[in-house]
Amino acid sequence: MPSWIGQALRTGIRTTLYPQRPASEVEVPATGRPPVPTTPDPPSADVISSCPSGAISSSGVDQGKCIRCARCLPGGFAFRGPVEAAMGSRSELLQDAPLSAVGRVLGALPPLGGFARSLHVFLVDAGSCNSCNLEVMALSNPLYDSQRLGIFFTNSPRHADALLVVGVPTDEMVPSLRRAYEALPDPKVVIAVGACPISGGAFAGTPGLATSLDDLLPVDIYVPGCPPTPVQILDGILRAVGRGRPREVP
Amino acid sequence: MTTPVRALPRGAEEGVDAAPLGALAYASEDGSLAVYNDYEVGRSVIGPPPDFAGLRTVAETWRRSSKAGVSRPGGPVDPIDGYGVFTFPYGPISMGVPESGKFEVRTYGERILGLSPVAGFKSRRILSSVVGSTIPDAALRIERLAGNFSAAHTAAFLAAAESAEGRPVAREELRIRALGQELQRIYNHVHVLARIAEAAAQNVGAAQSHALAEDLLRLQGSVFGHRWLFGAFLPGGPRRATDREAREKLAARLVPLARTFSDLWELFLGSRTFVDRIQSTCVVPRTVALQWGAVGPTLRACGVDWDDRLRVPTVPYNDLFLDLPNESDGDALARLLVRAHEVRASFLLLEQLLDRWPSGTDGDEPPAANVGPERGLGRVESPSGDLVYDVYVKDGRVAGIGMRSASQANFPVFARGLRDGVFTDFHFAWESFGIVFAEVDA
């Protein structure tokens, strides 16, 4: 006789061991890691103009603008950056020749607000395509299970410590976004997930959309990607409380 | 041919069925093009708008919703009043609905007397901003119009652009597009099942379904290099594993996934509380579905057997076997039954596709007939229904674009289906439709 218990026993435990163990291959697809140059030469003009969001410049890749379209791959780039790509400031997302950082282990950010054991997160969709929303919601599924790390998603900003913003802020959403930020009690953290809130992503330059979430709210953590995989979003949230996995550059 | 309808769903009016069985599929803004689905004969008709005055309201509602600014994709607001009746604003940031969109509920307490969705909060002005871009650049934005339907949107847009340009497409490309679309269809349907299970507090079932959905996303990530298939159909996109070895691996990986879905579905159907919760919830009368041009599982759950893969045949679907579900109750259970049927059908389609994949290239498919000078129409069956793209191309750049998404068509049906429901029915109704604000706020 079929039963849910039998089904559950057959399935077994499938929760990822991240962040205790590094992210596995299946959890991060080919385009999941940030692009890094494969040669030490500076990128050519062709490659720079091939990037639709203008992420590549002569000094390197602005990870906050990369939308993972892979057009730069033939021009000397590869998706081989560290999985843990979340940064604490916009400038840190501008990597200059990260190959020079080979071997250097970048540690966790200093903890913000002292929420090491329990962080309540409120998700706001400022104008996204839904893929980031779904990746954030995937954190609650049994394969990632953010609750075991003390990360909870709340239904009201009043109960939250962190504001997670996905999507490029449209003019129509700006007032609601501001109200949500005001409604979070202090101390609070703002996490921008995906290329859209960081730099406009694929929609940069469209009138009626904000250039960056930075212009509206003080952002504490930036998680690049289009969309970032669930482990990368998890990394971003954990960085906010100082429990991120040390970043290893392969 | 129409499937004989077993019973008229609640609300169907006698005599209205005497009207021709069909619905508006698309009407362009300048009125130069209209597409009409004839459900009786089972084909779509392209031409000047038929003389159906009421269709104007429908087309207006769809069109208004894809512009910037706040709009009402649910159609005209019901004028309901009474003692103690007030409007309850739900949104735009309400955690029950995963996106930003507002619902104005007219109520006197527990009951939903009328529902008026308000969209426009996520309007990213995509359709206006792609005018002037090259096809690949425009496709980058079209992909990100609705991430979970990206394969369908990209495929439809590219088909329209190719038809407009008169450019032949490699059959291999079309098969890859079908592969991606079917995989995403399965993911979307499993995700809908998981969300409904969550709403019904079937926590074990929901967890199992979410795990299956995640497995499907990972599968898509390993085959196409991106979990949401961004760039999968574009030249120079991320790595695609479609050589023979990869295809065999894919076929092998699909078997246990199909079996898991069957097991889960059997368990769900055996749960009386689960079935009770979605039976007779948000019943959509067939007349409403027809009048507002409902598409997708919503339409098929009302007893109309229209699926673009069968009725607007393109390569490779014209070679594959697909049978349509036979439901007519129009409630949330029927929509879920339709989706479960489609998951099994998609697994079968994938098996056929992979089985019959020719080794080596098999040439190009000639371009589909365009609908006007430098103008092409692309239609695919997205997971939530018929999707239409109407693209003008000039010198390799988009000169004009129109779109009618499944969500645009189904929003008015959703608003009317929930009338006389209760607050707690809302999430079952919303999830069972599978519509998103992102497709409306293009």
Added chain:
Amino acid sequence: MSNDVLAILLVLAVATFFLGAALSIVRRSLGYLAALVGSVLLLSTAVVVLLGGPVSSPNWTGPLGEPESLSMDALSAFFALAASIVWIATSVYSIFYDDRRSPMLAISYCLTVGSIALLVNASSEVLFLIGWETMTLASYGMILQARGAAERVSSAAFVFLAFGEASTLFVILAVAGLRVGTGSFLFGAHLGPGSLATIVFVAALIGFGLKMGIAPFHMSEWLPIAHSSAPSNASAVLSSTLTLAGAYGLFRMVSLLNSPPLWWGAVMLGIGAVSALLGALFAAVSEHTKGLPAYSTIENNGLILVALGVALLSRSDGLEELFVFALFAALYQALAHAVAKTGLFLSAGYVEHTSHTFDLNAVDGRVKGTSRAQLLGTVAATLSLAAGPPLAGFVSEWMVLEALFQSYRFSQSWVQFVGLLAGAAVALAAGLILVAMVKFVGFSVLWRPRGGPPGNGAPGLGTVVGGVGATVVAIGVLAPWILQFLAPTASAFAGYSVAAPVGGLLSVPQGWSILSGSPFGILSPPMIPLALAIGSLVGLGYYALGRHRPRRRAAQWMAGSAPGLDGETYTSFGYSTGIRIMMGSVLGTREVRSDVGTVSVAGVDSVEPYSVDLEVFDSFKLFYAALVRLGNGISDVLKVWIMPGRLGRYLAYVLVVVLAVVIYIAAAY
């Protein structure tokens, strides 16, 4: 204080009320002032009597040849005490808020109050009846002063009068029974068990139940207050003290009946429980600022009856401790209700005064200028009726429930079962009344999005309502001592000396706790605020030391929408729709749609404007309506048969009667 002085005080107190009625003709405020003075005198007399002993004025001969006097024993003193607290508040309120042009309201107010004072202090049943009837007529006069459509007002007042006269009828029956059984009209004469005692009991229960608004007679309470929109001081007096008079009459008459059989208590328990539940249910779905408190009065009176029923049952069963406890519970319930209900009606009056409507949906937060004292007083009164600790209503409700919990002590299982059912009904009523009270205070004065911040408020009202609120808190927190203070009342009812059920346990000092049985339950009302205060010291200290973050005010979160309000907020109606739907079978909820039609406009369905009303109905209203129709029908038929207006027929009647008399006399001699 010597007995003579006290007697003079008593007579003076009662007389002042009637003096006030006369003074009102000259100037209204003088009349209210006199009522105030009379209330204070009555209050002091009652306190002295409770501390000392009963007092009585000199006798005079009454209309039926029996000796009469104004005498106050401990039982009368309690009810006089409760009533005078209410009257002090309402009289002060009336001075400010009686803005009628004619002095009729003031006159009838003073007469009502005076007659209640008279009947509470009556030594004989005849004087009691005089006071009772005067009270009915005077309050009829008060209700007639209501504003509103003349026909509705007079019909509502007429209903009140009809029920009032029916009540008097049954009370007369009870008095007659007592007279026949004991041979005396005095309240000291007891009646032994038997069929006469049963008749007296049933008549008293129906008669006083009619006044108290007990189901199935609850229309008498709710209709006049709600439908006629009686002025607020009238509503407060009617709801609080008229029902208190009914309770007094019931207590007094029952105390005269010795050895009550078991079924008396059970009947009282059953009726009381049903009333409590129905009252709470209708209060929870009521949208009328006066109707809601009126239904709450029915609920509270039901609770009084429940407690009295348990007391009678325990007495019949020989459970002395439970008898005493239940008796105190009944007394406390009456006291707590009288005071708290006053606060509620005065506040409702102010709400009507500023927003000019009785509909809670229309009030919807538009009340301006409430002062902090008024707000706090209203919240205290409302919370007390909802049994929130540590207020008076909480203590009394706890005591009633504790008494019911001890139903297992009864010897007969059917009595235990009745107690069980009654307990369930009372518990459900407590839950429903919470909804009602929160709705009332929330939508009338507590939430002021359109009214602005609390202002200086109406003159005098803050003091009065604040004072009532403070009294409610005091009655709650000081409950153990008040119970001891009321011990003479319980003794007067029981006929022997009883001690209040207070004690000390678990390191709470002796006399600070109420014990519901030994052993059973314990509650220490004064410890609640004490514990709260001590517990908050840490937090307060932290706050005072300035270690907290600076306060930030944020707007209300409405899911990202602007916190704007017109038409977009939950209405008072919507608040209790859940109950309307859940209890639909009891309330008869149905949806009525008008102007509905689905019109197909060129292939697209559209809906014509329509309005939806969710209606509930009172089954007893239907019952009475049917009764009225029956009565009218019979009277129509009889009118046509017996009184057709023809002279010949009447002459024939006269002939028949004369013949009958002649035959009778002839046969007798």
